[in-house]
Amino acid sequence: MQDPETTLRQHDLPVTAQRLAVLRAVANHPHATADDLAEQVRQEIGAISRQSVYNVLNVLTDKGIIRRIQPAHSPARYEDRVGDNHHHLVCRGCGRTEDVCCAVGAAPCLHAHDQHGFQIDEAEVIYWGTCPACRRKSRS
Amino acid sequence: MQDPETTLRQHDLPVTAQRLAVLRAVANHPHATADDLAEQVRQEIGAISRQSVYNVLNVLTDKGIIRRIQPAHSPARYEDRVGDNHHHLVCRGCGRTEDVCCAVGAAPCLHAHDQHGFQIDEAEVIYWGTCPACRRKSRS
């Protein structure tokens, strides 16, 4: 990804320290939650309000600069990698989240058999399982 | 689905009026939320506490008698239809939720390209789109 400042300007967003820091935090910590990111930003620029973290994440998500994923039993997570239609693999034990590229093809399962008249714009896939660490723990 | 009372006994669950009513409500209102179901149950048996609705839904979900789905921006929804690996189609406008059978085949996309050492047990697919009613509304 390019320079965060350039990214903001390209989308006509005023450049602020908070936005730069959040953007960098998302880039450096893929699949982090809003709380994780707030913590990161605080280490970088000292302080930020909870609300600002949400504001920034929302505006960046709306502009398509970052992507929000919301697996069950987990707060929302954010990532940098947009527009490449990849999916996610989530551990039921610890929530660890990994990227996986589409199993079926370039633009995946965008065609359900019966669309019930809906206009489908996204097929979201989450693979659920147990990561190696949690598997080891549950066996012991 | 069979008689709710039989279902409960088969799973060694004491039979209570609340459980029977919740089970019937789920059967009659697929994809309803906990709140919707509480409302239904109240119409049927007069009263039930919020906590009992959650207790019952949790125990039934744990036993695999019903299935919980949790689309983003929506409270959890429950359904009767378990074990047939179907997916869901959700309207971004009104949350209307429809069943769709698996696009890819019998046991679907259970194989991600790179599994990162995870043991995958489910591939959850949500198709996002706009239902006919909401499409009409947004055009006007």
Add this chain to the structure above:
DNA sequence: CAATAATTTTGACAAAGTCTAAAACTATAC
């Protein structure tokens, strides 16, 4: 640098669920 528009902060609020302890109930054994 001044004016304007936008963002950030602060603090209250909301929705969806969970936790706890006490009361009420169910199932089982007599």
Add this chain to the structure above:
DNA sequence: GTATAGTTTTAGACTTTGTCAAAATTATTG
């Protein structure tokens, strides 16, 4: 049928994740 042991239900406080609104601050434009 009763008594008992074990669950379930209830009520109410609490937690987490996130939003709303107004005031204070900051970025951009000329």
